[in-house]
Amino acid sequence: MxxxxxxxxxxxxxxxxxxxxxxxxxxxxxxxxxxxxxxxxxxxxxxxxxxxxxxxxxxxxxxxxxxxxxxxxxxxxxxxxxxxxxxxxxxxxxxxxxxxxxxxxxxxxxxxxxxxxxxxxxxxxxxxxxxxxxxxxxxxxxxxxxxxxxxxxxxxxxxxxxxxxxxLDYRNFKNGMAEVIKYGLSLDENLFRFIEENKRAIKEREIDKLKYIVSECVKLKAGIVERDELDLGERHILNFGHTIGHSVETMFDFNILHGEAVAIGMVYESYIALKRKLISEDIFDRLIKILEYFELPTNINIDNYKRFKDIICKDKKNVDNNIKIVLPQGIGRAIITTDVKADTIVQNIQEYNRRLL
Amino acid sequence: MxxxxxxxxxxxxxxxxxxxxxxxxxxxxxxxxxxxxxxxxxxxxxxxxxxxxxxxxxxxxxxxxxxxxxxxxxxxxxxxxxxxxxxxxxxxxxxxxxxxxxxxxxxxxxxxxxxxxxxxxxxxxxxxxxxxxxxxxxxxxxxxxxxxxxxxxxxxxxxxxxxxxxxLDYRNFKNGMAEVIKYGLSLDENLFRFIEENKRAIKEREIDKLKYIVSECVKLKAGIVERDELDLGERHILNFGHTIGHSVETMFDFNILHGEAVAIGMVYESYIALKRKLISEDIFDRLIKILEYFELPTNINIDNYKRFKDIICKDKKNVDNNIKIVLPQGIGRAIITTDVKADTIVQNIQEYNRRLL
Structure with a gap:
């Protein structure tokens, strides 16, 4: 215990x-x-x-x-x-x-x-x-x-x-793993490595491994909540993958699980970070690989980019019409920024989706 | 200011x-x-x-x-x-x-x-x-x-x-005065005396007098709220007049203003205190007099005491079926007690009402 x-x-x-x-x-x-x-x-x-x-x-x-x-x-x-x-x-x-x-x-x-x-x-x-x-x-x-x-x-x-x-059925299990991977990539390099090194045991739900990853996530969250209980600043760092993820959830009318949307959000937000040279190709690939290992989606086909942009602009987290987004900066670190425009977000999603063709 | x-x-x-x-x-x-x-x-x-x-x-x-x-x-x-x-x-x-x-x-x-x-x-x-x-x-x-x-x-x-x-129309003005009198009698002897000595100026709503009584009440409440924000103990002292008052409001389906019900509640609760020798006849009379000066009701005719008892027993403030009641102890002091039974409350109301006949 x-x-x-x-x-x-x-x-x-x-x-x-x-x-x-x-x-x-x-x-x-x-x-x-x-x-x-x-x-x-x-x-x-x-x-x-x-x-x-x-x-x-x-x-x-x-x-x-x-x-x-x-x-x-x-x-x-x-x-x-x-x-x-x-x-x-x-x-x-x-x-x-x-x-x-x-x-x-x-x-x-x-x-x-x-x-x-x-x-x-x-x-x-x-x-x-x-x-x-x-x-x-x-x-x-x-x-x-x-x-x-x-x-x-x-x-x-x-x-x-x-x-x-x-x-838990497997879809809900991996849905949660998306958030665990989020904690690792944006906040804790050791946790990210632990997931990579123990992915098979985690997938098989070995109790000790589950206990470890759950308590590491709780500790990370506890520290942030203690410093920003009312979500006025630092707590926003927990929203890595969520700016785009929430918009994906809304766009698809919640016919997608939260973790799945966050997985997709993390990929696109990391792609923005990659383009800004905040992370390397290697880190980006490691994210894709671990998501794929847990059979989480890593992209989504958007047929109406105009509507998607509108949804992003209406996000509850926006303040004064500035979009708040969390970008990874290496592994285990991330930044909160408002200097990524909605247009840029949409362009990057389009560009990444084209790259996959 | x-x-x-x-x-x-x-x-x-x-x-x-x-x-x-x-x-x-x-x-x-x-x-x-x-x-x-x-x-x-x-x-x-x-x-x-x-x-x-x-x-x-x-x-x-x-x-x-x-x-x-x-x-x-x-x-x-x-x-x-x-x-x-x-x-x-x-x-x-x-x-x-x-x-x-x-x-x-x-x-x-x-x-x-x-x-x-x-x-x-x-x-x-x-x-x-x-x-x-x-x-x-x-x-x-x-x-x-x-x-x-x-x-x-x-x-x-x-x-x-x-x-x-x-x-404010006069009925709503005096409705508020009931709460001010409550603060004086249960928490602050000086305030109670001030109201007695300046009742006419208060009734005429002289700004300086209003400012004084309002800020004294706020100070009293602030101190209590600081010590018991979540209403787990001391804050209950503010409920003098309210145990019986709330039941009167419910009994009469809110066709009575809150302050009017509290005025009636204060009289009956003070009568219980009088019977227990917590206050003197003199203090009880001073309460009646000041309420009457502001034309607040000091008793109410209850036609169904059984129903009234049921209402008292269902009060939100009760814990483990014990009725919480605040009794004055002199002027400017009060106690919170749970040792007054619903039957005693009803008997005392009946007795006081008979005394008025």
């Missing part, structure tokens, strides 16, 4: 382990009373027994449909009503048991129901274990705009059981 | 003044850019010109219907959409220009739109100037349950212009 402290105003721990047995211990230690579980149908069908050893604490469970479409105000209102019906008070602990969608919904509910209840995240996907469960962001979609409403709300505990990854 | 600092993680100021002229200065000093105003029809009809000197900064305005019924999710969603339509980003400042309802709605919107925008409160009623604008609470109602959804979100500035109180 590893314990990583997140030193914010109300400090909390991220526990990385491969069993559910420390959870009960933590509940006892913190004198946690009633629990209310928010999960999704997939997770519930596999892990209905996960909480058996403290079943008597559970006063209710809300099961959402899996997928981004659940991140709607109607679902959130329905959860509020379920909590009221179960007489959930502020001292009750909500458990977010699932991937990013469950975490986003449960986090928002916990931060707003009776002005804030206790919250424990138990992320079940590699993407939520390494990324969304740490940092306190939550949210829901409105009129098709992703995460446009939400808060920053830190949980009392993030409990990462890497064993849960074992049952 | 008085400036009171609220020393939370992100400190901010409460400015108490009797003009709008310092507002522009603050905007310049803080390099505030775009403004989006949230207000209500009443305030807008009287004070549409209040922001004239920096009109060019204003990019939009949303005007709600006055009254508690606006605190609904449908209104909040409609405001989100208005903000999106006006391309409001996180660096824009929302202005909550109105009483408690406007503040509650605008505060919630500011804390959740794009995970948090800047917020300036300009409270226009005595109740919002002395109470709801300081402390960061916001919220809306769901299924008839008041403020059941909300967050703690601190503004960047609270700008209190007591001159705005001049145009």
């Amino acid at each position: 590893k314990e990583i402290k997140i030193n914010l105003k109300n400090p909390y721990s991220v526990i990385v382990t491969s069993t559910n047995s420390h959870l009960n211990f933590w509940f006892e230690q913190k004198k946690v009373g009633q629990l209310f579980i928010i999960t999704d149908q997939n997770v519930d069908s596999i892990y209905a027994d996960y909480f058996r050893s403290f079943e008597q604490k559970i006063i209710g469970k809300y099961i959402i449909k899996p997928g981004e479409d659940s991140k709607r105000i109607e679902i959130i209102l329905d959860i509020y009503r379920a909590l009221l019906k179960n007489n959930v008070d502020r001292r009750c602990t909500l458990i977010a048991f699932g991937g990013g969608v469950v975490g986003d919904i449960a986090g928002f509910v916990a931060s707003t129901y009776k002005r804030g209840t206790n919250l424990v995240y138990i992320p079940t996907t590699i993407i939520s274990q390494t990324d969304s469960s740490v940092g306190g962001k939550n949210g829901f979609n409105l009129d098709g705009i992703k995460n446009i409403i939400g808060t920053f709300y830190q949980p009392n505990l993030v409990y990462i059981d890497v064993n849960l990854i074992k049952t | 008085k400036e009171i600092k609220i020393n939370l993680k992100n400190p901010y100021s409460v400015i108490v003044t009797s003009t709008n002229s310092h507002l522009n200065f603050w905007f310049e000093q803080k390099k505030v850019g775009q403004l989006f105003i949230i207000t209500d029809q009443n305030v807008d009809s009287i004070y549409a010109d209040y922001f004239r000197s920096f009109e060019q900064k204003i990019i939009g305005k949303y005007i709600i219907k006055p009254g508690e019924d606006s605190k609904r999710i449908e209104i909040i969603l409609d405001i989100y959409r208005a903000l999106l339509k006006n391309n409001v980003d996180r660096r824009c400042t929302l202005i909550a220009f109105g009483g408690g309802v406007v503040g509650d709605i605008a505060g919630f919107v500011a804390s959740t739109y794009k995970r948090g925008t800047n917020l300036v409160y300009i409270p226009t009623t005595i109740i919002s100037q002395t109470d709801s604008s300081v402390g960061g609470k916001n919220g809306f109602n769901l299924d008839g349950i008041k403020n059941i959804i909300g967050t703690f979100y601190q503004p960047n500035l609270v700008y209190i212009d007591v001159n705005l109180i001049k145009t």
Whole structure:
């Protein structure tokens, strides 16, 4: 078991382990009373027994449909009503048991129901274990705009059981690996090398390797979140691959997984970096190779570049109409810049796609 | 002009003044850019010109219907959409220009739109100037349950212009005075005496007197909020008059103003304190006298005590089925207790009402 402290105003721990047995211990230690579980149908069908050893604490469970479409105000209102019906008070602990969608919904509910209840995240996907469960962001979609409403709300505990990854289907597994590769390329050369050297064991989901990469990602994220909790500056570095990636998600109406879009985004953003001589051809090739090893997409066919440019220009992260983009600078380092114009982004994507023909 | 600092993680100021002229200065000093105003029809009809000197900064305005019924999710969603339509980003400042309802709605919107925008409160009623604008609470109602959804979100500035109180109708003026009297009786003997000695000038809304009582209330609240931002202990002391008061509001379906209900609540809760010899008959009489001077109600006819007891037992503030109540102990001091049973509360109300016959 590893314990990583997140030193914010109300400090909390991220526990990385491969069993559910420390959870009960933590509940006892913190004198946690009633629990209310928010999960999704997939997770519930596999892990209905996960909480058996403290079943008597559970006063209710809300099961959402899996997928981004659940991140709607109607679902959130329905959860509020379920909590009221179960007489959930502020001292009750909500458990977010699932991937990013469950975490986003449960986090928002916990931060707003009776002005804030206790919250424990138990992320079940590699993407939520390494990324969304740490940092306190939550949210829901409105009129098709992703995460446009939400808060920053830190949980009392993030409990990462890497064993849960074992049952992930392969597409969702590699989806998470895209974010892990992102951490390596943009923030930590050692992590990138570790992935390259242990790719086969990681693909086979060896527990020790999973524990290592997950805890390294959490440590990297923790440091950044501690320095920029409210996403006003440095935290933006985590968006490597995301400026183009988010636009790809929107362009394809979310018929692509987040990690897949980020993989594509990383390639194009690295290509921009390559053209600016921020990275070498060799580094660019290593990125392509590791993405291909995990069978992640490394390009996408865009049929309407004008529309794509419009989407990029409307990104939530833009300030004063300047596009924010993160470019790698070698391996393990990246810069945040606003001096890449939308036209340049589109031209580079076109150029790279032509190169592949 | 008085400036009171609220020393939370992100400190901010409460400015108490009797003009709008310092507002522009603050905007310049803080390099505030775009403004989006949230207000209500009443305030807008009287004070549409209040922001004239920096009109060019204003990019939009949303005007709600006055009254508690606006605190609904449908209104909040409609405001989100208005903000999106006006391309409001996180660096824009929302202005909550109105009483408690406007503040509650605008505060919630500011804390959740794009995970948090800047917020300036300009409270226009005595109740919002002395109470709801300081402390960061916001919220809306769901299924008839008041403020059941909300967050703690601190503004960047609270700008209190007591001159705005001049145009308040008398019922809303005295409604606010109930909260001021609450501060005096439960927290500050000097304030209580000041109100008694200057009641006529206060009733005539002499600016200097208003400035004094408002800033004393803000100082009292600031100290408590600094020590208990999230309402986990000491902050509950501000609920003197509110345990019974909230139940009166619910019982009468909010056909009574908040301050009126608090006035009634203070009388009954003080009567319980009197029976327990926490206060003398003399203090109890002084409370009745000052409430009567401001023509506030000091009792209410309850026709269904069983239902009233049920409402008290369901109060959001209760923990583990214990009713939390604040009892005065002399003037300027109060205690939070959970050892008064619902039955005792109801019996005392009945007894006091019989005494009046």
